[in-house]
Amino acid sequence: MTPRARTQSAPASTTDRARGALLGLAIGDALGMPTQSLPREGIEDRYGTVEGFLDGAADQPIAPGMPAGSITDDTEQALIVARLTIAGEGIVDGHEFAAALIAWEQDMIARGSLDLLGPSTRSALATLQAGAPLEETGRYGTTNGAAMRIAPVGIAHRPGPGLVEAVVAASRVTHNTGLGISGAAAIAAAVSAGIDGADTDEALEMAHSAALEGHTRGHWVAGGSIPARFAAHRDHVRALDPASAATYLYDVVGTSVQSQESVVAALLLVDRGRLAPFDTLCTAASLGGDTDTVAAMAGAVLGAVHGPGAFPDAVLRQVLEVNDLDLDPLVRQLLAVRHTSTTTR
Numbered sequence: 001m002t003p004r005a006r007t008q009s010a011p012a013s014t015t016d017r018a019r020g021a022l023l024g025l026a027i028g029d030a031l032g033m034p035t036q037s038l039p040r041e042g043i044e045d046r047y048g049t050v051e052g053f054l055d056g057a058a059d060q061p062i063a064p065g066m067p068a069g070s071i072t073d074d075t076e077q078a079l080i081v082a083r084l085t086i087a088g089e090g091i092v093d094g095h096e097f098a099a100a101l102i103a104w105e106q107d108m109i110a111r112g113s114l115d116l117l118g119p120s121t122r123s124a125l126a127t128l129q130a131g132a133p134l135e136e137t138g139r140y141g142t143t144n145g146a147a148m149r150i151a152p153v154g155i156a157h158r159p160g161p162g163l164v165e166a167v168v169a170a171s172r173v174t175h176n177t178g179l180g181i182s183g184a185a186a187i188a189a190a191v192s193a194g195i196d197g198a199d200t201d202e203a204l205e206m207a208h209s210a211a212l213e214g215h216t217r218g219h220w221v222a223g224g225s226i227p228a229r230f231a232a233h234r235d236h237v238r239a240l241d242p243a244s245a246a247t248y249l250y251d252v253v254g255t256s257v258q259s260q261e262s263v264v265a266a267l268l269l270v271d272r273g274r275l276a277p278f279d280t281l282c283t284a285a286s287l288g289g290d291t292d293t294v295a296a297m298a299g300a301v302l303g304a305v306h307g308p309g310a311f312p313d314a315v316l317r318q319v320l321e322v323n324d325l326d327l328d329p330l331v332r333q334l335l336a337v338r339h340t341s342t343t344t345r
Helices: 014-035 040-047 073-087 094-110 119-129 151-156 161-175 178-195 200-215 226-239 242-253 259-272 277-286 291-306 313-323 328-343
Strands: none
Touching: 014 040, 014 073, 014 151, 014 178, 014 277, 014 291, 014 313, 014 328, 040 277, 073 094, 073 151, 073 161, 073 291, 073 328, 094 119, 094 161, 119 161, 151 161, 151 178, 151 291, 151 328, 161 178, 161 200, 178 200, 178 226, 178 259, 178 291, 200 226, 200 259, 200 291, 226 242, 226 259, 242 259, 242 277, 259 277, 259 291, 277 291
């Protein structure tokens, strides 16, 4: 069994919480790597409950044979967003982002990976390459691709109108819909609030408010409201025992790639995970469905609220070493953008 997180002796600093957001995203992503796109029953039969990093099995549909602790598209694309956010002094350029995503997928293909662009992103980029204007390319993007990679925008901006505008800019090319933007705004706002020192309830309140604002942006598409679904399920999920809560998340809330399912599931896991963040990410990885993305989104928020101390030392070392990650320069530069955007408003 993986050792549990160490106990923190002092509150995490702003830098620690920003680093925790990226680490939590990577840890959740890597925990869900071997179980992604599998039904819950199949995960239970093969693994029981995920308790730590696992190798991708030979028959894993997306990540066959990947070593334990490996990240997937969630973290890799979030790092692209981080670099473009820094380059754009807080705002992601849509055309540069599209080019970076196309280059990323070509690199993945060259490496023989099956972990490629999601359906909304691929469709949007094809539309852009066919000559459509940027404002139209993401008009049908309702999946969680924008939300899974948005954490760096939350690090670079404090909660407020500027954050939502930055989320729109980072989402527009692939997920320019109320659902896509609402989901991304919820995750970014919760991360941003956590970095400011918010506790779980405060971070989720910010997520709810930002999701409401995000729902009014972009193109309208039919689908249940993310903030309304979160509010409707929250008290019930809080009252359930762990096994019943996992069943409810999978069967009722949903863990598909659709934002109104997976983003809501991630936020509900954050609500339940305030006392045991790492165990909560293991639960997310065990749910079935889009496990790597649900766990990555929940991990980003939990890491922002609690800092790296939310996760065991051995887990932190493994995810950094396996993926050769050096997050500290990105954290420093994202926080520099955050400071600049705050002091210049």
